Amino acid sequence: MSNRVVPAVYRTIMNDVIENVRTEFDEVGVEEAVLNELLRSWEAKVAMSRVADFSLDPTMGPIAANFPPAPPGQPQPAVLPLNGASRPSTPAVGSNTKLKGAAAGGEEGDKAVKDEKKDGNGGGATGGDEDEINSDLDDPEDDLDDDDEEAGGEGGDLVIALYEKVQRVKNKWKVTLKDGLVSVNGKDYLFSKCSGEFEW
Amino acid sequence: MSTAAPIPAQTSFYQLYRRSSLGSSLFEALDELIQSGHINPQLALKILAQFDKSASQTFASQLKTKSTVKAHLSTYRLCDEVWTFILQNPTFKLENNSETITVPGKCKIVACKAGSADAK
Numbered sequence: 001m002s003n004r005v006v007p008a009v010y011r012t013i014m015n016d017v018i019e020n021v022r023t024e025f026d027e028v029g030v031e032e033a034v035l036n037e038l039l040r041s042w043e044a045k046v047a048m049s050r051v052a053d054f055s056l057d058p059t060m061g062p063i064a065a066n067f068p069p070a071p072p073g074q075p076q077p078a079v080l081p082l083n084g085a086s087r088p089s090t091p092a093v094g095s096n097t098k099l100k101g102a103a104a105g106g107e108e109g110d111k112a113v114k115d116e117k118k119d120g121n122g123g124g125a126t127g128g129d130e131d132e133i134n135s136d137l138d139d140p141e142d143d144l145d146d147d148d149e150e151a152g153g154e155g156g157d158l159v160i161a162l163y164e165k166v167q168r169v170k171n172k173w174k175v176t177l178k179d180g181l182v183s184v185n186g187k188d189y190l191f192s193k194c195s196g197e198f199e200w
Numbered sequence: 201m202s203t204a205a206p207i208p209a210q211t212s213f214y215q216l217y218r219r220s221s222l223g224s225s226l227f228e229a230l231d232e233l234i235q236s237g238h239i240n241p242q243l244a245l246k247i248l249a250q251f252d253k254s255a256s257q258t259f260a261s262q263l264k265t266k267s268t269v270k271a272h273l274s275t276y277r278l279c280d281e282v283w284t285f286i287l288q289n290p291t292f293k294l295e296n297n298s299e300t301i302t303v304p305g306k307c308k309i310v311a312c313k314a315g316s317a318d319a320k
Contacts, residue, residue, distance in 0.1 A: 001265050001266070001267030001292060001293075001294045001295070002265040002294060005262070005263070005265070008262075009258060009259070009262050009263070010222050012258050012262060013222060013251070013254045013255050013258045014222075016250075016254035016257075016258065017226070017247065017250050017251050017254045020250050020253075020254065021246065021247050021250050024243060024246050024247070024250075025243070028240075028242075028243055030238070030239055030243065034233065034238045034239060037233070037238070038229055038230070038233060038239075038247075041228075041229035041232060041233075042225055042226050042229040045225035045228055045229060046221065046222060046225045049221045049225060051221045156306075156307075156308065157303050157305070157306065157307035157308065158219065158307070158308050158309075158310070159269075159307065159308065159309040159310070159311075160216050160217060160219055160220060160310055160311075161309065161310075161311045162214075162311060162312055162313065162314035162315075163283055163311035163312070163313060163314060164314045166278075166283055173273055173276070173285075175283075175285070175309075175311075177309070177311055178314055179256070179259040179260050179263060179314075180259075180311075181217065181220050181259070182267075182292060183220065183221060184290075184292070184301060184303045184307060185301065185303060188220070188221055189267075189292070189294070189301070190259070190263050190265070191263060191265050191266060191267045192263035192264050192265055192266060193266045193267070194266065194267045194268065194269060194292075195266075195268050195269075196268070196269040196270070196271070196285075196309075197268070197269075197270050198270070198271050198272065198273035198285065198287065199271075199272055199273060200272075200273040200274075200276065
């Protein structure tokens with residue numbers, strides 16, 4: 001698990017995406033300037049995220065200079081606004097109004113994501129009656145969802161990975177994860193393998 | 201070169217990396233371009249699908265580091281082959297430089313089954 005590899009890995013992914021959608025842009029007749037603008041805008045947002053030290057990156061460096069990475073991943077005082085750490089809503093350097101606008105647009109984007117997810121679940125509610133009938137049963141689930149929001153909401157501490165093995169003996173869990181991303185304390189870490197031991 | 205066989209279905213890569221800072225940054229950038237009328241949502245979806253592929257392949261090929269995590273498990277759930285764990289005060293250990301990271305409060309793990317995205 002490493003924070004130092006983050007800039008290089010993110011750069012690889014960004015370049016790979018941009019190069020591979022170039023033909024798509026061509027086919028639908030969108031000019032290359034738009035693709036360049038997409039990359040520039042993406043870079044600016046990543047550089048401002050402060051999830052790692054992007055100062056050595058040729059294009060993200062100058063932007064990242066104004067957004068130094070969060071302090072090392074040591075235990076941080078609980079008073080730190082952890083939820084906001086990975087998503088600077090007010091840039092430290094207030095001179096660039098364009099960046100501010102970008103941040104505001106981002107929030108709309110988040111809403112759009114959620115809406116999209118709702119749509120993705122398809123179907124929608126099959127009627128209000130069901131809810132009333134099952135209301136007692138639904139309540140515990142609602143509580144679980146609240147738990148989710150608290151831990152995994154936007155900017156919350158989150159691990160995204162693939163799992164190879166999940167084993168449980170009584171209350172002891174052993175989990176093997178791979179190709180994962182850990183986003184905690186406002187910083188991103190990447191790992192190839194991560195073994196977890198949990199007690200329930 | 202002739203136009204080769206079409207790229208395999210775009211659903212063959214997990215979308216879970218979209219939730220990363222890198223993925224949400226891309227989403228925001230795309231959203232702005234849609235709002236300003238420079239691209240249409242269909243093109244944006246193709247770009248996101250390419251992101252799924254690029255992120256999955258890059259993570260699988262470029263990452264080397266290993267780590268461990270210990271925690272109290274407050275919630276676990278398996279739904280549609282996706283595991284969700286909510287950890288309480290987890291401690292991550294970075295094996296390569298033995299750095300330790302403790303996370304105050306809750307931390308959520310979302311994990312998809314390794315190697316089965318292609319089968320879908």
